[in-house]
Amino acid sequence: MxxxxxxxxxxxxxxxxxxxxxxxAGPRSLAGVLEGEGMKPQITVAETVxxxxxxxxxxxxLLASGMTTDLQAIRRVTSTWKKTSGSPVLVGGPVASEPxxxxxxxxxxxxxxxEGEQTLxxxxxxxxxxxxxPDPEVLKRVRGITYFDGVVHFxxxxxAMRRREYDSLVPSTATIVDYPLFRSSRVYxxxxxxCSNYGRARIAADTKICEGCRRCDEGDLEGRYDCPQGISPGxxxxxxxxxxxxxxSRSADKIVQEVEELLSRGVKRVVxxxxxxxxxxxxxxxxxxxxxxxxxxxxxxxxxxxLLSKLSELSGFQDRKASFFIENMKGNLVTERAAEILGxxxxxxxxxxxxxxxxxxxxxxxxxxSTPEENxxxxxxxxxxxxxxxxxxxxxxxxxxxxxxRETVETIDRCVASGASRIILYRFQPLPxxxxxxxxxxxxxxxxxxxKSIYRAAQRANRTLKENLVGQTVRVVIAERYRxxxxxxxxxxxxxxxxxxxxxxxxSEGSVVDVEIVGVVSDRMVxxxxxxxxx
Ligand code: SF4
Numbered sequence: 001m002x003x004x005x006x007x008x009x010x011x012x013x014x015x016x017x018x019x020x021x022x023x024x025a026g027p028r029s030l031a032g033v034l035e036g037e038g039m040k041p042q043i044t045v046a047e048t049v050x051x052x053x054x055x056x057x058x059x060x061x062l063l064a065s066g067m068t069t070d071l072q073a074i075r076r077v078t079s080t081w082k083k084t085s086g087s088p089v090l091v092g093g094p095v096a097s098e099p100x101x102x103x104x105x106x107x108x109x110x111x112x113x114x115e116g117e118q119t120l121x122x123x124x125x126x127x128x129x130x131x132x133x134p135d136p137e138v139l140k141r142v143r144g145i146t147y148f149d150g151v152v153h154f155x156x157x158x159x160a161m162r163r164r165e166y167d168s169l170v171p172s173t174a175t176i177v178d179y180p181l182f183r184s185s186r187v188y189x190x191x192x193x194x195c196s197n198y199g200r201a202r203i204a205a206d207t208k209i210c211e212g213c214r215r216c217d218e219g220d221l222e223g224r225y226d227c228p229q230g231i232s233p234g235x236x237x238x239x240x241x242x243x244x245x246x247x248x249s250r251s252a253d254k255i256v257q258e259v260e261e262l263l264s265r266g267v268k269r270v271v272x273x274x275x276x277x278x279x280x281x282x283x284x285x286x287x288x289x290x291x292x293x294x295x296x297x298x299x300x301x302x303x304x305x306x307l308l309s310k311l312s313e314l315s316g317f318q319d320r321k322a323s324f325f326i327e328n329m330k331g332n333l334v335t336e337r338a339a340e341i342l343g344x345x346x347x348x349x350x351x352x353x354x355x356x357x358x359x360x361x362x363x364x365x366x367x368x369x370s371t372p373e374e375n376x377x378x379x380x381x382x383x384x385x386x387x388x389x390x391x392x393x394x395x396x397x398x399x400x401x402x403x404x405x406r407e408t409v410e411t412i413d414r415c416v417a418s419g420a421s422r423i424i425l426y427r428f429q430p431l432p433x434x435x436x437x438x439x440x441x442x443x444x445x446x447x448x449x450x451x452k453s454i455y456r457a458a459q460r461a462n463r464t465l466k467e468n469l470v471g472q473t474v475r476v477v478i479a480e481r482y483r484x485x486x487x488x489x490x491x492x493x494x495x496x497x498x499x500x501x502x503x504x505x506x507x508s509e510g511s512v513v514d515v516e517i518v519g520v521v522s523d524r525m526v527x528x529x530x531x532x533x534x535x
Pocket of ligand 1: 209
């Protein structure tokens with residue numbers, strides 16, 4: 001039995017334009033479930049299917065995943081599939097958190113909401129392993145799916161997995177080679193899933209209005225889980241707690257084993273994925289209770305250090321022929337001790353601290369865990385320990401007004417003074433299953449007076465922060481020939497920095513080389529000259 005997994009991440013209408021160097025963890029996790037059932041799954045990207053480079057007749061069913069913005073790519077993939085095959089089509093990933101839309105727009109048979117692994121296992125047992133859909137009468141009982149049977153049926157959600165169940169999953173490492181450019185891509189490896197922020201946004205998206213019971217702020221860990229008014233947990237703009245529940249950490253040995261296998265297959269850049277990396281191991285401190293408090297207990301320093309130490313010892317990282325990063329963290333958990341541990345293992349790498357707003361009042365309205373002051377302190381501490389803090393803001397959020405926008409502009413300036421390496425500004429987009437679902441998407445910053453003030457502040461700050469890399473030597477991983485000018489190869493810095501165009505390279509993808517930066521092409525791209533030697 002040969003299932004095909006199509007990873008449509010960032011494919012938009014069908015072709016990946018941005019973040020070409022990112023490989024998410026979800027498709028490999030599903031491939032691991034299929035391998036565990038004795039199957040030989042193959043992963044591909046939407047582009048490969050749409051370019052007709054794959055014989056779809058070789059496969060027995062299709063799993064397609066992507067973001068809500070990838071709906072069109074997924075629809076094109078499923079309609080291509082349906083021209084050649086009557087076999088089942090399942091869609092999953094963030095796109096499925098709008099289940100009706102994901103079914104009716106893509107013509108898939110089943111939409112899998114939230115964590116897909118257990119649902120997939122159950123569907124396999126019920127007949128999918130023979131390449132057939134279970135009968136509608138049977139499908140009725142499968143939690144976590146929406147399916148089409150003349151009309152759209154919504155089944156109840158599947159409860160989030162418990163830690164042990166989650167930790168028993170074995171993501172596929174064999175299928176990493178199915179991805180184009182896997183040697184040079186940032187390959188995501190899950191360290192933990194879920195989020196500890198069970199606070200709630202106080203801006204109502206619909207008729208759900210906070211009645212002020214304070215359970216989500218002051219209740220015990222179980223009490224915080226549910227809001228009597230049914231307001232979705234977490235920051236209002238985020239759907240992670242609704243989709244994945246409170247944090248559950250994978251054991252360090254399993255993460256290390258997965259990373260080691262990926263390195264042995266040629267991967268050079270690994271990202272430990274976690275909605276908040278400093279939640280790693282905190283769940284163990286309160287187990288079996290759910291970790292629904294984003295502040296207490298403090299980070300699990302011992303487990304954090306153990307994971308990062310074991311990873312640092314892997315020979316690929318020791319030889320500096322490969323690198324690993326972390327991404328997001330909650331500013332309130334960046335204690336002196338946490339920053340010191342991160343600095344010891346991740347010096348020189350970027351870390352993300354989300355502010356989203358610079359206003360304390362707005363922070364509380366959004367249901368955020370950390371305050372702007374805590375985030376600023378986190379930036380200072382991380383910078384002092386040798387990391388490169390990237391800070392995040394969102395313009396056009398519900399509740400944005402001239403006063404809190406002014407505070408955000410001030411905070412952006414304070415981030416620069418505190419040691420931020422880069423300001424990243426997003427435009428608010430309401431996510432399904434978040435508290436702000438149904439609210440209007442923000443207008444482009446340039447078309448909105450308040451949004452524009454934040455946008456300009458971020459631009460100004462980034463100009464100040466722009467590093468002059470010219471003359472510096474940077475270690476990069478070669479990816480592919482530059483499409484616009486074949487004399488160059490696109491390469492990604494092993495640790496951080498802009499895309500590098502390398503002239504005169506003769507070798508293969510995944511080669512690690514040192515280059516001297518000789519010029520600036522654009523905001524995000526520089527030109528490099530090969531130094532002697534390859535690693
Ligand atoms: S649990 Fe719900 S009703 Fe109670 S304070 Fe939190 S948001 Fe308000």
